[in-house]
Amino acid sequence: MLDTPRPASLTLLSILLAALLLGGCATTDAPDGGCPSETNDVAIAEAATNAPPGLEASPQETASTNAPIHLEESPPQLAAPPRPAKPRPWTMEFKHGYQTAVIDGVRVFLLEPAELDPKTRKGRPSPLDYKNTVCPLVNATPKPLVEGRPVRVFIDPGHGGADAGALSQDRKLVESKVVLDIAKRLAAYLTQTGFDVRLSRQDNTVSPLLEERTLMAARWKADVFVSIHINATGDGDASAYGLETFILPPAGSSSTYGGATSAAVQTGNGNDVRNMQLGFAIQRRALKTSKLADRGLRRARFAVLREASMPAALVECGFISSPRDRKVLNTAEGRERLARGIFQGICDYAFGTLAPGRPAHEPGRKGAAPAAQTPRPAATQVPPGSALPDKVVVPDRAPAWVPPPLPENPQEDPRLRKIREDAAKAAGF
Structure with missing residues (x-):
């Protein structure tokens, strides 16, 4: 049978229809090589609409979705990465x-x-x-504490020198030595991550007075004050165990342990909101890393919390009188886990990542650190498994690691003059 000649207009129309069909299939990805259905188009639009805040598609990006794709220039198509999960709500x-x-x-x-x-x-x-408890957490600002410079953290290992602090029953575990070791490990983590760090003491030969510790932090203009201690029962009762963190109660409120209610406004009450955020962040992270029991976030009017002019928290890293807590405190690995948890809590507070479900900050990762960073030497940490020494090797940060000297003219500050007099009497001068 002979072919009947087709009109030229019909042939041209067929070519145009074929080109349109091919162009339509090339505009978007489709399963099994077929053309996307209306359902798929709606799903794409809904995905863009339901994107997390800050990730919504711009008008330009939305318009480019239907642009023709030149196959000879396009890289291999990979599966789109999953959208970041929305922050988990507070429970x-x-x-x-x-x-x-x-x-x-x-x-x-x-x-x-x-x-x-x-x-x-x-x-x-x-x-x-x-x-004072709920709003500081749920309304925490998701942004760094400071911008344009490193965050300054003042670490206060409790006791020291002649003040040994709490002792285990066999007197082999000494609070002043253990907390100094934890403080050094914490300082190494913070320094490695871009923080500026100072300690109230660097060895176990001196014990700064309580007033002197907060004054040193204030004169250095610290952003964060963290005091590290170990708990103990007065009668040697081994039934008490676990980790607890203390912050200052608001004026007019009693401490967790009761006692008289004080209406006096202390220096530390100027940071009631931030104290809550810092203390909660440290307790939450340190519990996970140390595996110690949760004795809770508490409030007390300890001297270093009352007098701190910056956000402050005091961490009791377990009970030295508890056999189960001593298993953590008596090993380098256990003290390392405590230091890491306190470090992660400070990062949550300083970097604005207090919201639930956020991953823990790892040492050395400066992703949320302030933009302006100065070069820092590598931090040397106490090797795991080492014995508990009197002095712990710390990063070479001189003179930043040296507490600032007291003023040469003590008459300018009566409080500092009193500190000098008390220190001289204690030394026998």
Whole structure:
């Protein structure tokens, strides 16, 4: 059968239709090589609409989705990376009449017993705790503490020198030595990550007075103050164990351990909100790394917390009177885990990553560090498995590691003059 000649217009129309069909299939990826359906197009639009805040597609990016793809210039198509998960919401458990709550898995001692919600018949925070315990956490600003310079962290290993602190029953484990070791490891982590760090003491020969420790931090203009201690029971009771972190209670509130309510506004009360953020961050991270029991975030009017002019927290790294806690404190690995947890908590606070579900910060990763960074020497850490020494090798940071000297003219500051007089009497002069 002979072919019937086709009109030229019909042939041209067929070519145009074929080109349109081929062009339509090349605009977007489709499963099994087929053309995308309307359902797929809707799914793409919804994905762009539901993107996390800050990741929404711009008008230019949305328009380019349907642009023709030149196959000879396009790289191999890879699967799109998964979208980052949205921050996990805060979980808080309050029980009517109880003065403890569980916030993001951390035990927190409240300022007042939880109230009863008349609608839900469940516990809820009192107005005082809503203001001073809940709001500082859920409203924490997700941005670095400072910008344009490194964050300054002042570490205060408790006791020292003639003040040995708490002792184990066999007197082989000494608080002043253990906390100094933890402080040195913490300092190495922080220095490696871009922080500026100073210690209240660098060896076990001196014990700065309590007032002197906070004054040194204030004169250095520290951004963060962290005091490290080890707990103990007065009667040698081994039943008490676990990790706890202390912050200053607001003016007019009592301490966790009770006592008289003080209406006096202390220096540290100027940072009530940030104290809560710092203390919670340290307790949460140190619990995970150390595997110690959770004795909670507590409040107390310790001298270093009262007098600190910057956000401050005091960490009790377990009980030296507890056999189970001594297994952590008596090993270099255990002290390393404690230092790492405190470090990660400081990073959460300083870098604005306090929200639940955020990954722990690793030493040396400066992703969230301030933009302006100065070159730093490599930090040398205490090797795991080493014995607990009197002096611990620290990064060569002189003169930054040396506490600032007291003024030559003590008459300018009565408090410093009193410190000098007390120190001279203690030394026998």
